Amino acid sequence: MAVFTPVTLEDVGHWISQFPLGKAVALKGIASGIENSNFFLTTERGEYVLTIFENLTFQQLPFYLQLMRHLAEHGVLVPAPVANDKGELCVPLHGKPAAIVSKLEGKxxxxxxPVHCAAVGGMLARMHLAGQDFALKQPNLRALPWWREATAAVLPHIALEQAHLLHEEMKFQEALHASADYHALQRGPVHADLFRDNVMFDGERLTGFFDFYFAGCDTWLFDVAVTVNDWCIDLATGALDEARVRAMLDAYHAVRPFTAAEHSLWPAMLRAGALRFWLSRLYDLHLPRAAEMLTPHDPTHFERILRTRIAVPAPELY
Incomplete structure (x- = not known):
């Protein structure tokens, strides 16, 4: 999250009249993240989050917003999108798509x-199962085709050692994604960005997953790998913390058992998760967009994780 499109309380004042939320009384930009313009919005009816979408189009957004509504209706803890008086979940603000969702409790x-990792693992499995009958389809827009484009874009900006690692890992992932085992993996809607700052807790109680705007249809195992690579590591080294990994995977497996194909491809998918975020951070660092509030993330963090996943065997799925 960031602020690329400045919005004032006065701007929101008339615009919000189409929603059943009363008057807007406070608006504050959210500085973290790097994709959309986000604001904490307080109205006469409560607290919400206003998002202005900087890259996603009006045609793409129904997938994300309807997915959140679908998951909420199936008991998954996610923010609920608010419809306007025409039943629309996404409407223009400053000429860009915008949406309002409920604000989750906690922080x-x-x-x-391990107790937090177990809560996330169990809810992630529930989310995957709940999404099985979601009618809309959209690929993960930051999957292999985007990795190819991003690789070509960042190669001129990185050192030879990094370029070698990137070439070799892309070769490995291309072969993996072409394999019969990969195509046998279970798939459906995934969050694809379930980092620590996209989950809310009240003490040890998980209150919800949010920021679904990287979601898409992909393998469930990729979603688990992305989540483990953030929640279950030593931040200084990138090494997996086995107690947290075990807590997350066991809780997930108890809700939605892992398959034999997932077991065999687990180490490779951990590498895929690390590659995806190394590439996006390299891209954001070397080809940045202007923003009023923006702090690019350090690419070396996921370079370190990727090197570690290649060198060190991963804990078993089950």
């Missing part, structure tokens, strides 16, 4: 323990 847990 992100940035120093997770």
């Amino acid at each position: 992100p847990q940035m120093a997770p323990q």
